[in-house]
Each structure stands twice: as structure tokens, then as C-alpha cells.
Amino acid sequence: MILFENVTKTYPRTTRPALDDVNLEIPRGEFAFVVGTSGSGKSTLMQLVMKEQDATRGRILVAGRDLDRLPERKVPALRREIGCVFQDFRLLPNKTVFQNVAYALQVLGSSRARIRQTVPETLELVGLAGMEKRLPHQLSGGEQQRVAIARAFVNRPPILLADEPTGNLDPDTSLGIVQLLDRINRTGTTVVMATHDTVTVNAMRKRVIRLDRGVLVSDMEAGDYTTGSIPRVRLEEETSARPADAPEVPDGYDDGDPAAYDHGDAAQAPGAPGAPDEPSVTMPPIGRDEDAPRARGGIFRRHKAVQTSDR
Numbered sequence: 641m642i643l644f645e646n647v648t649k650t651y652p653r654t655t656r657p658a659l660d661d662v663n664l665e666i667p668r669g670e671f672a673f674v675v676g677t678s679g680s681g682k683s684t685l686m687q688l689v690m691k692e693q694d695a696t697r698g699r700i701l702v703a704g705r706d707l708d709r710l711p712e713r714k715v716p717a718l719r720r721e722i723g724c725v726f727q728d729f730r731l732l733p734n735k736t737v738f739q740n741v742a743y744a745l746q747v748l749g750s751s752r753a754r755i756r757q758t759v760p761e762t763l764e765l766v767g768l769a770g771m772e773k774r775l776p777h778q779l780s781g782g783e784q785q786r787v788a789i790a791r792a793f794v795n796r797p798p799i800l801l802a803d804e805p806t807g808n809l810d811p812d813t814s815l816g817i818v819q820l821l822d823r824i825n826r827t828g829t830t831v832v833m834a835t836h837d838t839v840t841v842n843a844m845r846k847r848v849i850r851l852d853r854g855v856l857v858s859d860m861e862a863g864d865y866t867t868g869s870i871p872r873v874r875l876e877e878e879t880s881a882r883p884a885d886a887p888e889v890p891d892g893y894d895d896g897d898p899a900a901y902d903h904g905d906a907a908q909a910p911g912a913p914g915a916p917d918e919p920s921v922t923m924p925p926i927g928r929d930e931d932a933p934r935a936r937g938g939i940f941r942r943h944k945a946v947q948t949s950d951r
């Protein structure tokens with residue numbers, strides 16, 4: 641669902657690339673952490689997925705769209721498929737919790753009936769039922785972040801990007817936020833979370849993609865956030881087949897047909913005028929469940945980190 645092929649991003653008037661020849665594939669329905677020290681390129685990676693920045697070299701596919709070839713007029717439709725959560729919440733300070741979340745649907749032209757139904761459902765999902773009338777300053781940081789997640793998820797986007805969503809929160813609250821993202825992931829939404837948060841990364845045991853000065857240095861299933869010196873790695877491409885018990889999910893990469901993701905015009909975007917209403921999402925309980933069925937694409941390339949020496 642998200643594919644980077646030899647992607648380099650060099651900002652104007654800089655010499656060192658913010659991302660340097662990055663190859664990456666995040667299949668539909670995956671939860672992936674992107675870790676690395678400050679300046680390693682995490683936010684740049686997120687911005688490239690959103691097409692807030694353009695790659696200097698390489699190819700990026702997101703939800704079936706080749707971003708280099710995506711005309712400007714189709715960028716809003718791309719962004720409707722991507723919910724975003726940030727460290728600083730970015731709530732509208734003079735609007736209530738309900739209004740903050742409803743606003744995301746209003747700008748998509750959703751009907752009042754849909755807003756009246758979907759916003760309370762979503763607030764309940766994120767654990768904020770009963771807080772609809774509060775203003776952001778009447779909420780804790782964790783609650784504000786839950787509002788931001790509700791706003792990002794209210795139109796049920798297939799992709800959720802979270803850039804340091806726990807950066808302003810204490811460890812317990814952070815874990816609750818990541819568990820909420822995990823819960824959203826289990827509805828089928830791909831979640832990519834950039835973070836420095838060692839504790840939550842280690843607690844979740846998800847895929848961990850590590851950047852170091854723009855270079856993808858390791859990519860591990862059920863990884864942890866190794867602190868201290870970053871091992872030098874050799875990236876080894878491998879092809880791994882779909883696990884025997886994984887469901888067949890049309891992925892668009894299986895047959896190389898990006899049109900499988902291309903929902904075409906904005907009218908088909910979730911929440912857009914004329915779009916069929918989404919069925920309500922049944923959320924599994926919060927908590928880890930290793931046996932939970934995971935939507936996963938078919939054949940995919942994975943970079944396997946092989947430690948060659950310590951620095």
C-alpha cells in the first residue's frame with residue numbers, strides 16, 4: 641500500500657539528503673514504527689507519503705497512486721485516504737470535541753445525518769464518550785490526542801500516519817495512545833507511526849523501520865527500539881511469501897496493478913459527497929492479541945537487517 645523505490649529527498653539549499661535511496665514496502669493493514677534520532681528523516685518520510693514534499697529521485701506509490709505522476713488536482717483525493725496525527729494535536733481551540741471531529745467530515749461535504757451518526761461512534765471508539773461538549777483546554781494531553789485521532793479516523797481512511805503522537809505525553813498515557821492506534825490498525829487501517837518513544841516501541845513488538853541520517857538501516861518484524869550505538873547493517877533483500885494462514889487480500893501489488901487502489905475521483909473518497917457510507921467498524925478490544933487475523937498483502941520484499949559490526 642506504501643512503496644518507496646530508491647527514494648532520495650534532498651531539500652533545496654542542502655547538501656546531505658534527508659532521505660537517501662530508501663526502499664520500503666508497507667503492505668495494506670500493517671502497523672509500522674519509524675524510528676531514528678532527531679533529523680534522521682522520519683517526518684520527511686511521512687511528508688513524502690502525504691505528497692507534502694516531492695521526492696528528488698525514486699518512485700513512491702501510495703494507495704495505488706504513483707505520486708510523481710499524480711496531478712495536483714488529485715492530491716486532495718490522496719489526502720482523504722490518509723489520516724494524520726501530530727505531536728502537537730492541532731485541535732481548533734474554540735471548537736468543542738464534537739465540532740473538532742465533525743469538522744473533518746464537514747470539509748468532505750458529509751451530510752448532517754452522517755456526521756450525527758459517525759462522530760459519536762468515533763468518539764466512543766477512542767474512549768471519549770461523554771466529552772463531546774468540552775473544549776480542548778478542558779482536556780488532558782492524552783484526551784486531546786484522542787480527539788485528534790478521532791478526527792483523523794472519522795472518515796475511516798485506509799492509512800493513518802502518526803508523527804510523534806506521544807511526544808508530549810507521559811509514558812502511561814503514551815502507551816494508551818499507541819494501543820488505540822493498534823486497535824484502529826486492527827480494523828484494517830495501515831498505521832505508520834514515527835517516534836522516539838523507546839518504551840512504547842518495545843512494548844508493542846511491531847515492525848520497526850530505523851532511519852539513520854536519512855538511510856534505512858534496519859527493518860525488523862516485531863522489533864524493538866535498540867538504544868545506544870546503531871549497528872552498521874547490511875541490507876539484504878529477500879522475498880517472502882504470504883504466510884499460509886494469511887487471508888487473501890487484494891493488495892494491488894500482487895498483480896502489479898496499482899489501479900486496484902485507485903478509487904479515482906474524489907466522490908468515491910470516504911465521506912465525500914456521493915460516496916457510499918462506510919459500514920460501521922467493529923473494534924476489537926484494546927490489548928494485544930497475537931492471534932488476531934491481520935490483513936497482509938501477498939508477495940512483498942522486505943529488507944532484512946543483518947548486523948555486521950558494532951560501531
Ligand SMILES: Nc1ncnc2c1ncn2[C@@H]1O[C@H](COP(=O)(O)OP(=O)(O)OP(=O)(O)O)[C@@H](O)[C@H]1O
Nearest residue numbers: 651652654658676677678679680681682683684685
Ligand atoms: N524544509 C526543510 N528544508 C531544509 N531541510 C529540511 C527541511 N525539513 C527537514 N530538513 C532536514 O532534513 C533532515 C531530516 O529532517 P526530518 O524532520 O525529516 O527528521 P526527523 O527524523 O523527523 O527529526 P525529528 O525527530 O527531530 O522530528 C534534517 O537534517 C533536517 O534539518
